[in-house]
Amino acid sequence: MASGTASRSEDEESLAGQKRASSQALGTIPKRRSSSRFIKRKKFDDELVESSLAKSSTRAKGASGVEPGRCSGSEPSSSEKKKVSKAPSTPVPPSPAPAPGLTKRVKKSKQPLQVTKDLGRWKPADDLLLINAVLQTNDLTSVHLGVKFSCRFTLREVQERWLACQAMRQLHPEAIAAIQSKALFSKAEEQLLSKVGSTSQPTLETFQDLLHRHPDAFYLARTAKALQAHWQLMKQYYLLEDQTVQPLPKGDQVLNFSDAEDLIDDSKLKDMRDEVLEHELTVADRRQKREIRQLEQELHKWQVLVDSITGMSSPDFDNQTLAVLRGRMVRYLMRSREITLGRATKDNQIDVDLSLEGPAWKISRKQGVIKLKNNGDFFIANEGRRPIYIDGRPVLCGSKWRLSNNSVVEIASLRFVFLINQDLIALIRAEAAKIMPQ
16 A cells, blocks of 8 residues: 555656646746636627637537546657647637637628618608608608608708608609600601601691591600601601611722721821921811801801700791701701802801811711792702712702602711791792792
């Protein structure tokens, strides 16, 4: 027995010595003081899960860590190295509490992003609640206090939303009619309009009769003038049933990209700065601005006026406008019996400048002349190099052609619709008939 007790004391001393040696060898692990008291408190579900994970991690660390009894200051064995490599590696072995806290913070930071994704947005259910509550109480303050929307809107947001709903209902009838007149034409409407012949020269009564015969096909805000304007556009773009689109040229006439690239001179593409040229350009710019001011002061003397097209139906003719040459961008009002068409330059002033409509570098400076005869007929004479197409028929240089109402005039890819003031022309013909017998 004495020998057994002596051997146990020697083993305890050796274990104590090994513990001291291991603590001195590690050195980085300070001795931690902890209290034996334990304060119990309720834990939430996420803390229960995290605490169980922390306990399992501490058990793994305790099982895979280096035991102080086996550490004698020498390197661990191969089996111990494998156990250490399998355990989660940390630079400093702190207490397992911070790791769950970090994951908890990350989860809390992600949750508000999903919750606040749709905040501040009005939903259809909110609009319905707002309308019903205002119609019931007629008080926005009580609506803001009593109605529970999908989001917490402020009183100002509720007022702005209600004012936006009321603004649409309080629009002026003319504004509503203007908005409705811009409605797109459906396929059924365009099919009915395309049946009207391009050479029939329809009047407002024709389109009014079309509205009466097909009330279900046309939009409720359509008028005879709107149908006539859209029919003219369809005629201009060859969309009627009796019209055919002209095929594109084939063969050597088509210029491909390589041929156009060969024609470009690389020396002209270099941007060389010339101070003398810049000075001349500034002087020319000043001169042009001075001429523009003079022309603006003489606008009342011009025989042809230009108006921009807003997409609405064209206004009625006044007592001074004989005819209108209408394009896609501008509208030329003919107020004299003879006007000239072409491309205006510094040395050449004409009545109708076709460059305001689009690219007009292929048009002659004096392309043609439109005249009104005493009998009330309009004629156009071609005086330029390129032909003028009237309803698809070419009018060569030196020739003339009679213009009728709704005739399509095409000059170098620029298309116009010629509209005649029928009332004023009727008065002119009546006066001419009175004068002729005398």
